[in-house]
Structures are given as C-alpha cells and as structure tokens.
Amino acid sequence: MNYNKETVTKYVDDSGNEIYSDDVTFDFVAGDLQSGVNSVTIKSNDDKVYKNDPYSDKETPEVAYTLTTVDLKNAGINIEEDGSYKVSADVTDNYGNRTTAEKTIYIDTKDPELVDGEEAVTFDHRNDSGIAKAINFLSFGTFFNEKIEITVKVQDDIAGIKDLYVHANPSNGQEVNKLAADITRDGLNAAATFTLDDESFKGTFDVVVTDHVGNQGIYRVTAGNSNIKAEGNDELMIEKTSPTADIP
Numbered sequence: 001m002n003y004n005k006e007t008v009t010k011y012v013d014d015s016g017n018e019i020y021s022d023d024v025t026f027d028f029v030a031g032d033l034q035s036g037v038n039s040v041t042i043k044s045n046d047d048k049v050y051k052n053d054p055y056s057d058k059e060t061p062e063v064a065y066t067l068t069t070v071d072l073k074n075a076g077i078n079i080e081e082d083g084s085y086k087v088s089a090d091v092t093d094n095y096g097n098r099t100t101a102e103k104t105i106y107i108d109t110k111d112p113e114l115v116d117g118e119e120a121v122t123f124d125h126r127n128d129s130g131i132a133k134a135i136n137f138l139s140f141g142t143f144f145n146e147k148i149e150i151t152v153k154v155q156d157d158i159a160g161i162k163d164l165y166v167h168a169n170p171s172n173g174q175e176v177n178k179l180a181a182d183i184t185r186d187g188l189n190a191a192a193t194f195t196l197d198d199e200s201f202k203g204t205f206d207v208v209v210t211d212h213v214g215n216q217g218i219y220r221v222t223a224g225n226s227n228i229k230a231e232g233n234d235e236l237m238i239e240k241t242s243p244t245a246d247i248p
Contacts, residue, residue, distance in 0.1 A: 001105065002027055011159055011212040019083075019106040019159045021213035023069040026087050028101060031062035035094035042067070043088050044077045050087075056094065065089070069107060083107050083158040108158035111217035112209045114225050115153045115189070121207065121226035122151045123236065147197035148238065150179070152207050154190050159212040161190035167218075168196065170203040171235065201238040 001018065002025040003010065009021040030040050037060045042051040050072060055063065069085055079085055088102035114120035125146050150166055166179040179194040190209075205221040219225065222234050 001025065001103070009213040013160065013212070017104075017106055019108055019213055021108060021215065023107070024105060025066060025068045026103065027064070027066050028089055029062060029064045030089060030091040032091075032093040032097075033061050035097075036060050037063055038092045038094045038096075039090075040065070040092075041090040043090070044072050045080050045084070045086055048077045050075055050077060079107060106158055108156075108211065108213050108215060110157055111215045112154055112156040112161055112211045113217055114207060114209075114219050115155050118223075118225065118227055120153055121205075121221045123227055124149045124151070146238075147195060148236075150194045150196065150205065152192055152194070154207070154209045156188045156190075156211045156215075158188070159215070160188050161185060161209060162212045163208075163210040164190055164192050165208050166194045167206045167208055168201070168203060169206060170201060172202060174198075174201065174203075176201065176203075196238070198238060202235060204234045205236065 003020060003022075007022065008024065011019045013019060030037050037055045039055060040051065040053045040063060041049060042065065043049050050067065051065075053063075067087075069079070072085060072087075073079075083106040084104055085107065086102060086104040088100055090098065090100050092098045125148060152164060152166060154161055154164055161183065164183050165181075168176040168179060170176055176196075176198065179196060181192040181194045183190050183192045207219045207221060208216065209219075210216040220234060221228065223229060228234065228236065
C-alpha cells in the first residue's frame with residue numbers, strides 16, 4: 001500500500017485492520033517466469049470487476065498494476081458501509097494454474113461524534129465528602145456551588161477514539177486549563193469524566209474528540225446534548241463564595 005504520509009494518516013487497530021484517513025494506492029505485480037501470465041482479473045467490493053486483462057497473445061513473464069481508491073470510485077465501485085475496500089487479483093498462467101491475492105483496507109473520513117441525546121454530556125455536583133448536591137437549573141443559566149464532574153460519551157464509525165477532552169470557554173477572560181481525564185474505550189465508543197474545581201467560573205464548554213486517523217469533531221455543550229436545562233443559554237456558572245447578608 002502507498003499513501004501520502006504528509007496528508008494521510010494510517011492506523012492499525014487491535015484486529016490488524018489497516019485504516020486510512022483518505023485515499024490510498026494499491027500496487028501489485030503478477031508474474032510467471034516459466035509459462036508467462038495468461039490473464040489478470042482485478043475485482044473489488046462485491047466481486048465487481050475493475051479490470052479483466054488477457055495476455056495470451058504475447059509472452060508476458062510479469063505485469064505491474066497500480067490503482068487507487070479514487071480509480072475504483074470513478075469506475076463505480078463505491079466504498080462499503082463499514083468503510084472498506086477489498087481488492088483481489090486473480091492471475092492465471094499459460095499452463096492454467098491460478099492464484100489469487102487480496103487486500104482489504106478501511107477509509108475513515110468522518111469526524112467522531114457525541115452519542116445521541118442528552119446523555120452525551122452530564123454535569124454533576126461533587127464535593128469532597130462525596131455527597132452529591134442538586135444542580136440549580138434556572139431559565140437563565142445552570143448553577144453550581146461545588147466542583148463539578150463532566151461525563152462525556154462519544155462514538156466513532158471506523159477508527160475509534162484516540163483523544164477526548166473538554167475545553168472551557170470563560171466569558172470573563174478567566175484562564176482555565178484544558179480539562180483532561182483518563183479515557184475508557186469500549187469498541188468504537190469512549191467515555192471520560194472531567195473535573196472542574198475553580199472558585200468561580202462563568203462560561204461555556206466544548207467537547208473536542210479525535211479519532212485514530214486524525215478526524216476531529218468540536219461540539220458546543222448545549223441543552224440538546226446535555227443535562228443543561230436553560231434553553232438558549234449554554235453558560236454554566238460556579239460560585240463557591242457565600243452570599244452576604246447585613247441587617248444594620
């Protein structure tokens with residue numbers, strides 16, 4: 001297999017599947033130094049014939065082929081639903097002997113995503129005693145008075161999740177470190193729980209998720225993908241300082 005290492009990323013998963021971020025090239029050589037090559041048939045997904053070349057009219061000890069996944073698409077051979085291209089070459093010599101070589105690769109060009117629904121991102125109160133407190137869901141914002149845990153669930157179609165973190169966007173210019181956590185992977189899905197423990201915070205959050213071939217999705221946390229309830233207001237506020245009261 002050949003591919004542009006400057007623009008295409010390759011990843012080999014635990015099952016040995018080769019996954020690429022973009023189009024690749026298949027190179028192979030058919031040969032028979034004794035009787036010569038009689039015919040070469042190249043097929044791809046669902047046994048669609050890409051080439052069927054006879055060589056019986058001339059002595060052909062060896063013949064080389066190069067084809068790309070773009071060539072296959074242009075020939076009407078589309079990628080499978082699982083992202084795979086399976087290419088096979090059937091070679092027959094002039095004695096009638098036959099051999100077959102095949103190769104399957106996967107192409108993943110789609111960004112990983114949050115799982116569907118409000119379970120994608122979950123905010124929870126957490127204090128040092130381990131006792132959870134109620135989150136104040138108001139029409140104009142979501143409020144906490146303790147450190148919070150942010151659980152994120154994501155999914156990918158082919159390559160699987162490589163990296164996942166939460167980026168905080170303070171509305172007041174406050175500096176907040178990137179929230180990182182250990183990632184738990186389950187097949188093509190993954191989850192992580194992040195902790196934000198600042199004295200005060202007001203702002204929004206983005207989930208940044210990257211798969212193993214470099215496709216990256218960035219998703220603003222909203223009422224539609226989390227347990228934030230303030231429709232149209234994605235800001236979350238933390239304030240640990242107690243209010244004051246004065247009776248003169």
